[in-house]
Amino acid sequence: MSLPEPVTTMASPFRMDYTYVAGVGRSVFLRGLAERRLLARRCPGCAQVYLPPPEFCSRCLSELEAPFELDGLGAVSTFCVVNFPFPGQTIEPPYVVAYIQVHGAGTRLMHLVREVEPERVRIGMAVEPVWAPDDQLTTSLKSIQHFRPVRGADA
Amino acid sequence: MRDTAVVSYAQSPCLAANRRDDMADILLPVIRAAVDAVGIERDEIDFYASGSHDFFEGRTFAYIESLDAVGAWPPISESHVEMDAAWAFAEAWSWLQLGQGDIALVYGIGRGSLPQDLDQVMPAQLDPYFLAPLRPHRDAVAGLQACAAIDAGLTSEQHMAEIVSRCLASATENPYAQTSGQVSVHDLLAAPYVSSPLRKHDVSPPGDAAAVVVLAAGDAARRLTARPAWVRAVDHRMDTHYPGMRDLTSSGSTRIAAGRAADLAGFAAADVEVAELHTEYSHQEPLLAMALGLNGAEINPSGGPLAGRPATATGLVRIGEAARQILDGRAGRTLAHATNGPALQHNLVCLLEGAA
Numbered sequence: 001m002s003l004p005e006p007v008t009t010m011a012s013p014f015r016m017d018y019t020y021v022a023g024v025g026r027s028v029f030l031r032g033l034a035e036r037r038l039l040a041r042r043c044p045g046c047a048q049v050y051l052p053p054p055e056f057c058s059r060c061l062s063e064l065e066a067p068f069e070l071d072g073l074g075a076v077s078t079f080c081v082v083n084f085p086f087p088g089q090t091i092e093p094p095y096v097v098a099y100i101q102v103h104g105a106g107t108r109l110m111h112l113v114r115e116v117e118p119e120r121v122r123i124g125m126a127v128e129p130v131w132a133p134d135d136q137l138t139t140s141l142k143s144i145q146h147f148r149p150v151r152g153a154d155a
Numbered sequence: 156m157r158d159t160a161v162v163s164y165a166q167s168p169c170l171a172a173n174r175r176d177d178m179a180d181i182l183l184p185v186i187r188a189a190v191d192a193v194g195i196e197r198d199e200i201d202f203y204a205s206g207s208h209d210f211f212e213g214r215t216f217a218y219i220e221s222l223d224a225v226g227a228w229p230p231i232s233e234s235h236v237e238m239d240a241a242w243a244f245a246e247a248w249s250w251l252q253l254g255q256g257d258i259a260l261v262y263g264i265g266r267g268s269l270p271q272d273l274d275q276v277m278p279a280q281l282d283p284y285f286l287a288p289l290r291p292h293r294d295a296v297a298g299l300q301a302c303a304a305i306d307a308g309l310t311s312e313q314h315m316a317e318i319v320s321r322c323l324a325s326a327t328e329n330p331y332a333q334t335s336g337q338v339s340v341h342d343l344l345a346a347p348y349v350s351s352p353l354r355k356h357d358v359s360p361p362g363d364a365a366a367v368v369v370l371a372a373g374d375a376a377r378r379l380t381a382r383p384a385w386v387r388a389v390d391h392r393m394d395t396h397y398p399g400m401r402d403l404t405s406s407g408s409t410r411i412a413a414g415r416a417a418d419l420a421g422f423a424a425a426d427v428e429v430a431e432l433h434t435e436y437s438h439q440e441p442l443l444a445m446a447l448g449l450n451g452a453e454i455n456p457s458g459g460p461l462a463g464r465p466a467t468a469t470g471l472v473r474i475g476e477a478a479r480q481i482l483d484g485r486a487g488r489t490l491a492h493a494t495n496g497p498a499l500q501h502n503l504v505c506l507l508e509g510a511a
Contacts, residue, residue: 010284010288012283012287012288014275014278014279015275016210016213016270016275016276016279017270017271017272017275018212018213018214018269018270018271019172019174019268019269019271020213020269021173021174021175021176021177021266021269022177023175023176023177023178023179023180024175024176024177024180025177025180026177054177054179054223055177055179055180056179056180056183056223056224058179058222058223058226058227058228059226059228060226061183061197061224061226
């Protein structure tokens with residue numbers, strides 16, 4: 001006589017909806033994106049330049065200085081090639097995810113690098129932002145569609 | 156046991172919903188207030204402990220954002236509990252007992268307003284096989300407990316309204332309270348039920364706030380403040396996870412924690428002048444007073460959670476308020492109680508004393 005089959009799984013799906021509060025500092029950055037502006041802020045204590053900037057320097061706890069605009073030109077600081085599919089993925093793999101060292105910023109910005117074969121991407125490559133068309137600009141990093149190599153640059 | 160005391164306490168106002176500030180922005184001024192009150196620099200703090208919960212934030216490792224208000228560079232010694240920050244306090248107190256440092260900072264940050272519907276979130280704390288699939292709403296288990304407490308003769312709807320009326324009146328003196336006022340018992344009893352026999356006012360209002368406690372050991376505590384609130388005991392005990400396995404009308408875990416705390420402290424809950432209780436619901440006040448064995452102590456002179464419940468900071472606020480009674484010279488012995496989980500599942504008792 002065999003034992004009854006044990007219950008091995010049960011479905012209990014949760015759905016939870018949240019409000020995201022960006023805070024004062026990050027709101028300045030997000031609003032800038034909707035105007036195609038990359039807004040950075042400098043710490044008066046240690047001169048670190050944050051992009052995106054919070055309200056306070058996380059090292060000195062000083063309030064950051066007034067926002068100023070960067071042109072978005074930068075270099076690939078590090079990158080990886082995403083080769084696998086996963087639920088919710090919006091881009092067909094393979095594609096490149098990179099840390100971008102935007103010139104003038106002390107922190108790195110994570111974004112896509114496209115308009116280039118993944119095998120040609122390398123650390124140090126000069127890149128520039130590709131902004132979304134006017135009707136797609138929003139208070140989100142999606143206002144930058146991706147970064148791409150600077151044409152003619154030999155970085 | 157190493158003498159360890161609360162030397163400073165600060166909190167931010169309890170708000171129903173703070174839509175302006177991120178976690179670090181809420182916390183930073185509160186840390187500054189607590190640290191400035193005792194005139195220390197942050198490099199004098201040997202250990203940080205904090206409490207918050209991802210389920211209230213809707214992000215994994217959400218508390219990392221709060222470290223931006225701590226200044227975690229150069230690297231610091233730091234720990235976090237995924238629960239009410241009263242348990243971060245317990246960890247920091249234990250850490251100081253080890254003797255590896257003299258000053259610890261404990262913070263709690265709670266943002267009950269970020270979930271758009273707490274009914275979606277609160278069932279996740281329940282037993283995942285038999286209760287969570289039923290998706291009871293946020294106050295359902297407490298309603299069962301209140302009903303049982305009334306049936307057992309521990310309280311009544313009239314008595315519960317009297318507790319709420321008293322707490323809201325006390326809260327008029329508390330600038331950090333979320334809600335307060337002179338409200339008649341008659342008016343309260345005219346309100347509709349939200350989870351019979353609980354009316355809206357019987358449920359502590361969830362919201363957003365941060366609280367910060369500075370703990371110091373021995374001579375450091377004596378150096379930093381005139382009247383340290385010495386932590387004579389901390390103990391916490393947990394009931395079984397499934398509420399149906401418990402007698403909801405008596406909190407055995409609170410009783411055991413109070414007994415153990417009394418053994419450590421050399422005095423008992425019956426000896427304190429003020430008790431700050433983590434009453435998420437009005438009916439829990441008599442239940443806790445009985446389990447603790449309070450004897451005439453003033454309960455929740457701050458207004459208590461019924462005047463504001465910042466998620467995962469509420470228990471630490473109890474400790475801070477109980478300590479403040481001693482720091483300000485208003486009481487000699489006080490008690491703080493904190494809870495986690497549904498219907499008083501997990502309970503912490505802290506006994507504080509003024510004399511060195």
